[in-house]
Amino acid sequence: MTGNEGVERRWSVGELARATGLTVRALHHYDEIGLVPASERTGAGHRRYTEGDLQRLYRVCALRGLGLSLEEIGTVLARPADDVSALRAVLVGQLAHLDEQATRVARLRAQVGGLLSRLDTSGMPDPEQIATTLEMISMLDEHYTREQQELMAERRAALGPEAIEAMKLEWFGLARRIGQLQEDGVPVDDPRVQELTSRWDEIGSAFHGGDTAIVAATDAAYEGSKGTLDRQLGWPEGSGLVDYVKRAREVRS
Structure with missing residues (x-):
């Protein structure tokens, strides 16, 4: 994306927050921990994000949607974009975690079903x-x-x-x-x-x-x-x- 012809657009942290639905505080945190650092600063020290920063933020949001922690996301992004080994290892661990959650949900469902049966047979x-x-x-x-x-x-x-x-x-x-x-x-x-x-x-x-x-x-x-x-x-x-x-x-x- 460009503003003036030949000049790549820059986004302020507020503009980026409104565009992504993230909070300014979250974007500041991502910058401070090096997950999505702003590539540029104005003379007054304000953050300015480039198209490359937006692409990285998009990957972060996608991985967060899979339930990965910020630390796990950092591990994935530290590898070259075409290196899938880190992402695969993290997703294998995430799948095991989801399987464990599914087991707990199944147990909880059975327990709640038992309480419902009691309600049906003997009241509250x-x-x-x-x-x-x-x-x-x-x-x-x-x-x-x-x-x-x-x-x-x-x-x-x-x-x-x-x-x-x-x-x-x-x-x-x-x-x-x-x-x-x-x-x-x-x-x-x-x-x-x-x-x-x-x-x-x-x-x-x-x-x-x-x-x-x-x-x-x-x-x-x-x-x-x-x-x-x-x-x-x-x-x-x-x-x-x-x-x-x-x-x-x-x-x-």
């Missing part, structure tokens, strides 16, 4: 129930690795919401029936206990694929937060239901 949860749910989510996440969380998220997605809801209802029904046998003092090797706990484990396997590490992490999470989980699941605190199931599993194996 009270604040203590919601707080307990959030506390339980936090404690469980601490015990699973990212790979385990991703595996379970994939299996939930493959099952679909209808199948998950049906399994949840069956699982709670099993818990009530097993709890009644426990309360009646039925030994864990009794055929009724074995049948119910076998189905309990089959439902669990649909979510964790029989991964023994996930089973162990789940047991560890429960051991570390029995009171909270018992309240969340509607069991009498200290009922020992999970321990009862574990003993039945040991007899079966």
Whole structure:
């Protein structure tokens, strides 16, 4: 672009801010850190941007739109324009980050879906129930690795919401029936206990694929937060239901 014939146009920082939608402060910051420095200064010290500066700013805005940090953008722009290796490395890392975010969103979606199901079946949860749910989510996440969380998220997605809801209802029904046998003092090797706990484990396997590490992490999470989980699941605190199931599993194996 030119103003007078043969004279390349210059932009002030205010003009550039209005043209790009960026703030003057952001442009000053880009200049100060060397990301998009103004190529020229007036005699009074005011910044003046050239067409080359605008082209560089365009690349910065495009990379910001991909979610890259200013530091990552600086790494990309430090390479020649035709060298794609730096950009590729940054985008590979960005894709991994987005995959991780997608997994967290999938978990959050499942959690919110669970709360909606509660609203549909039993009305508005009270604040203590919601707080307990959030506390339980936090404690469980601490015990699973990212790979385990991703595996379970994939299996939930493959099952679909209808199948998950049906399994949840069956699982709670099993818990009530097993709890009644426990309360009646039925030994864990009794055929009724074995049948119910076998189905309990089959439902669990649909979510964790029989991964023994996930089973162990789940047991560890429960051991570390029995009171909270018992309240969340509607069991009498200290009922020992999970321990009862574990003993039945040991007899079966």
